[in-house]
Every structure is written in structure tokens, then in C-alpha cells.
Amino acid sequence: MEFKELASFYEKLEGLSSRLSMIEVMSDLFKRLRYDEVDKVVYMVQGVLAAPYEGVEFGLAVKMAQEAISIATGVSKTDVDTMYKKLGDLGSTAEKLRSVSKLKRMTSSTYTVEMVYNSMLKIAKTSGSGSKGLKIRILAEMLAASTPLECRYLIRYPLGQLRLGAGDYTVLEAFSLAATGSRSSKELLESAYNICSDLGYVAKVLFKDGVEGVGRIKVSLFRPIRPALAERLPTAEQILKKMGGRCAVEQKYDGFRCQVHKKGKQVRIYSRNLEETTSMFPDIVAEAARSIKSDSAIFEGEALAFNEKTEEFMPFQETIQRKRKHGINAMAESMPLHLMAFDLIYDGKSYMERPYSERRKLLEEIVSKDSDRIKLSKMVIIESAERLERFFEDSVGDGLEGIVAKDLSAQYVAGARGFGWIKMKRSYKGELSDTVDLVVLGYYLGKGSRAEFMFGGLLCGVYDKKRDMFETISRIGTGFTEEWMRELREKLSKIRLKSKPARVESLIEPDFWVEPKYVVTVRADEITRSPMHTCGAYKKGTGYALRFPRIIGEEPIRRDKGAEDSTTSVEVIEMFEQQKKVSTKPHP
């Protein structure tokens, strides 16, 4: 496919305000691709060069892109910058300058999608001295031979500003439509994607071996699996009942989730949102290579700092703070991180489909008893609510957050929140027993004393996984420090959109819409019904809202979660129902 054609698809997608039309346009696009370009175009539509866990970054700053535009159009750097300031978008700046440029377009070559992809990859891979100039030249060369519309996207793509608004699940639905003529294979494609976390790879297998081929995608080393997630229930009785009278309970550690992949001495770690975090955990990497008794394994655990003097785990906030203050290596010495292993996914072959009891047994075999860095999470099997309650109380007494109960016969379900794991957390008086993670959908300008920060609060939402849509749940207007206001304004102004994105459903109009990207953790007093918000309204007629919401944490934006990892509307409805049940008998 020529890049020109892809650019006109981009233009079409950009103008759409409905998710269904987006799926149709994308399916149309995928149908026109050849086998050897399909993965590349999938990455290009997502604004990346490879699956996100590969961590391939363009490494191209706005100033460098401006210089490339200047070379390609013959317009001075100052003039490029002036127009950029006026239009607020460097892609449109390039488009405009290309169309009025006196330098003749070098039309001898037309770029295919593959050529553009390869050049962009070269831009990303070029590093070291002289790399800046080379990156600029590669980009300038493409711009010089391209049409104004192509220029718009040649600039936005490496700057991470494509913002087509297509989430992973929308892309998967488009795959399904393209391959089968219907959107109904979406679920199967989704399970495969949850196992390999690489949309380009799923697209390639689909193209070659069809939906059945995708169904055969297996767990493999150094390709992170989307993590299994826990449901929540407020009381020991309810948990035990749901589990059928007998289950495992583990202590719940509040740290960083780590998915450890090990082959021989090679170890890589991935975070909850599938970023490679190997370099953050040198001590755990070394220990996994040394002490894990399996040649090739994938297991999960929670990493957190342990104070050896007091024999206590440090709370999450403190773990991050220390890491920031002391640097990774100093921290490894002064306050070593421990990995509390809680699940095993792979040991020479996949164990995802095997029951928890069997996975746990294998995990106990491969985690060396003599290791004081990588340990097993504390676990007991219980058959009574009293015993569960006691274990919970003891865990809280040990300074932990609570417990996770585990169904002994449950499989490891990648990327899904299910009742195979049920969490129960300590609650605080007069507050919802759990925090919610909300995606920022828009923001307001400040009035009065806030005017100087140009920031007056956030419009936040939840995720409807089934429809792949974001719904509003709360406006958050208080509790921001000056530092937070500055940070939020700066970050959000970079992802501002002209109109409401296609995947957002809202009755409220903030001063600015933003690309759904950042997640904040919010504590509230309760969940109430509200006709103002669209959270759950699609299911329940009237929406849900938060009473007295406030952002918690060291910094406002949560780094380990993306938009689609925010709390779902289904969870909010569940929490609302649970709140009714426990409101007469508050939890300790």
C-alpha cells in the first residue's frame, strides 16, 4: 500500500465521532493490506513501531521535527516555529508549509507504507553521537517527497501525536470484521491478544492462518501476558460462599506487580501494564537468575521494600519515594526489594489452563527456600469465614493492605477480572472500601486564584470494557496542590483535542477534551446515582457518580495504568451494590 492511501485512511479516522464507523473504516483498511505489511500498518495506526512492551521509542523532539520541516520546505526555523505556535499542531504546520512551499516537491519517489515504517524504525534505532542530525535528515527526506496530507502524519507519527482514538479492543473488532465479515470473533481474538500482547503479531497470524490460527497462539517467553485481575467482595462470608466453601487466601502486598520471564540466566520483568521494567529491579533479576529452579519459567509476584531491622514491609508510597530519592542502585543496598511470588504461568510449557492449586504447587517447587529476596506469598487454605477473617485481620495487623482469596480450581485468565481471585481490603471510616482508578477525559480552566495555573479541575471517567467506551463518573475540583495543578495542566495541554473523542460518552462538556490516556487513583466517600454522568447509564438507565472524590498518591498520575486499565463501569455498579450491603455494618 502506498503511504498516501494510509494517510487518507488516517484522515477519515480522525474525523469520525462514532466507534462503529471507526471499526468499519479500519476493517476496510486491513482488507487492503498485503501479508508482509499488515503488522507494520497495525503498529502505524496505533502510533508505535512495535508491541509496546518492546519499548521502541522514536527519540525525536519537537525541535528536531521543526528543523526537518524547515529543510524540506525551505522555510526558516523561526517561521516554522511561529506557525506552529499559531496552529498548535506541528502536523498541520508541516501540511500547510508543504502546500505553500516554493521548493518543488521531489515527486520521483512515492513512499509505500513499508518504506515509511522502515525509515521511522531507522529514526528510532539511530542513537549516539551524530544521531540527531541523521534523524532530522531521514525525516526531511520523506517530507520533501510527500504530499501535504502525508506530511501531516509523517510529523504526528514520530511525535506520538496521531491520536486516532482507536483502542486495542476497537482494533481487534476491526480485525474480526475484516477477516470474517462479522465482529463476533472479537472475543477469540481478544483472548489471543491477552496472551501475547502484540496486536501486530495477532494480525499476521490472522492473515495467514485465520481465526483458528489465532486460537492456537500460545504463551511464550519474553512476550508478556496481560495480567489476571481480582474482583472485590466486602466480607469474608461472601467470599467463602462465592468460592464454594473452601479456598486459598494469600496476603496482599502493596508494591509493584512483576511478571518475571526467565530462560537460563536471561531474565526480563514486565509491569502490570506490560512495560519492560527489568532495569528497575537489578537485585531481583540477579536473584531470579540465581535461585529460580527452572530453566524456563514465567511467574508473577509483587515487589516491595522490606525493612530488615523492623521486619516490616514498606507501604507502596514509601517504596516509590525511596527509589526516587536514593536511586535504584543505592536503594538496592539500603532497602532491598523483595519479590513475593504468587503465581506461575509457564514452566517449560504453559500452565495457564491448569488449576491454581497445581500452579501454586509448582511455584513452591521452583522458588528456592534459601532465597531471602524471592519468596512465596504467604498462603493458607481455609474452610471457614472465621478463619478467613482472622487471616485478613492478621495481614492488616502486619501492615498489609488486605488479602486475595483464590479459587483452588481456577485457571489463570489473562487480561480478565474474574472471581478466580477476590480481593478484600482494609477500609477507612466513612469511605468506600476501595479506591477507583479513573481516566482523565477533560479538564477545566481555573477561576479566581486558580486562574494563574490555568487549571480548574478534571472530568474523569471509567471504562466500559464490553463496548470499549469511556463514561464519565466525576468532576474533581478540589485537593490539588500548586505543583499538581502545574503538572496536570502541562501534561494535559499536550494531549488536548478539538472535540470529544469517539470513544467517550458524556453529557458534560469540559473546557477541553483530552485523549483518554492518564489514570488517577481516587478515594471517595460513596457512590451515588446521578443523571449527570454516563457511568453505567447504558446498562442501568441512570448513571453513577462519586461523592467527595479526591486524588490520592504521591503524584497525581498513575504510571502503571493506561486508559483501558481504569476501573470499569461494571465494577462501579458492583461496588455500589456492596456499599448498600455493608452500610449498616462498617468493616473494621
Ligand code: ATP
Ligand atoms: P487491579 O490490579 O485489580 O486493577 P489495583 O492495581 O488497584 O487493581 P489492587 O486493587 O490493589 O490493585 O489489587 C490487585 C493487585 O494486587 C494485583 O494486580 C497485584 O499486583 C497485587 N497483589 C499483591 N499481592 C497479591 C497476591 N498475593 N495475589 C495476587 N495479587 C496480589
